[in-house]
Amino acid sequence: MHLFHAVQHPLKCEGCKREPIVGLRYKCTRCPRYNLCQDCFWTGITTDPHTNSHDVKEYTSATVSEWTTVQSIVISA
DSSP: OOGOOOOOSSSSOOOOSSSSSOEEEESSSSSTTTTEEEHHHHTTOOOOOOOSSSSSEEOOOOOOOOOOOOEEEEEEO
């Protein structure tokens, strides 16, 4: 098991409404403050105004300030 599976992000998933997001977090690069948990992202769950055609950034860690990433990738649709 990778360490990022245990990371807790103090945010709510816009797909399933779980809070906090545990594991990988996906943030839309176009919709402000739009975050999905890894389950919703990988199953394609979205809510308005976000669509699966938007690019997202994958976050693997939480930070002391608001957020920085140890590793992040932009995932294009």
